[in-house]
Amino acid sequence: MAERPDSAHFHMIAKRLLVGAVVPFLGAGVNLCGRPATASWERGRYLPSGGELANYLASDVGVSYPYSDISNLLRVSQYVDVSLGNGPLYEALHEVFDADYSPTPVHQLLAGLPSLVRRRAAGQRCFYPLIITTNYDDALEKAFLAAGEEFDLLTYIAGGAHAGKFRHTRPNGDSELILGPNAYPEFKCDERPTIAKIHGAVARVDGEEDSFVITENHYIEYLSHTDIAKLIPVNILTRMRKSHFLFLGYSLKDWNLRVILHRLWGAEGAGYNSWAIQSQPERIEEKAWAKRGVELMDMRLEEYAALLDARLQSSFEETLP
Known part of the structure; x- marks a missing residue:
């Protein structure tokens, strides 16, 4: 049976986040975080x-x-x-x-990380968060902008002449198609955070640039013909393979996630422990995550985000190594 995260868990995650060693991986459940139980989707209000x-x-x-x-x-x-x-x-x-749409508590938690990373580094070299999401909306980006934080945006292109590639959008709005990911050095995690949208995203300025991996055929093409490990810029891929993952709002019932993890980690799995947060998960979920080397923990995302934020803030009352 999945256990609730305890104080030792939050202490560990906070310390590893502040040194850039944890990659938050956001699924659709993040968009329901903080939404009243009686509320339903409402355009412009609730995702x-x-x-x-x-x-x-x-x-x-x-x-x-x-x-x-x-x-x-x-x-x-x-x-x-x-x-x-x-x-x-x-x-x-x-x-x-x-x-x-308003950012959720999880989005706001993540947008607050860069300032804490800088505070901990105290002028020394630091590593900002890499955040991966399969969501199409821009609520996470809005949270970073509201916090006054710059970020690099990496977006998968699902269709058109450049289908199967990623686009890099810089903080000033300039964008570049990534043609040679193995020789693309532009992502510098010691300068600012990176948000990677690996299933595409809505294009708020120009709908012609919308990109959505959503249908059965999209996923079959994406997962069977796209070796994502060969399309992501090499320094981002290295960061992913040398980090813990924190899965928020995800279920391993989503078969596409299982294939993505296999592509990233290989048959032997990851070399770094990872965690998934779900509320009242089924036993089969725990077994499925365990097979991928991921510890499943039982807690609502609202509570998890609040407790992790409190732990991050209290970290500065101690001497962090």
């Missing part, structure tokens, strides 16, 4: 869950989804794509995510 997004696509974009698994986002989006085409699907997704 949708995967099931809510599937229900919207199944009923509000011009098709009537005929099957019972109406909350299955992969199946529903695939049906819309086949019935109407990729264009209408992307237009519907743009309508959902091209809105000003």
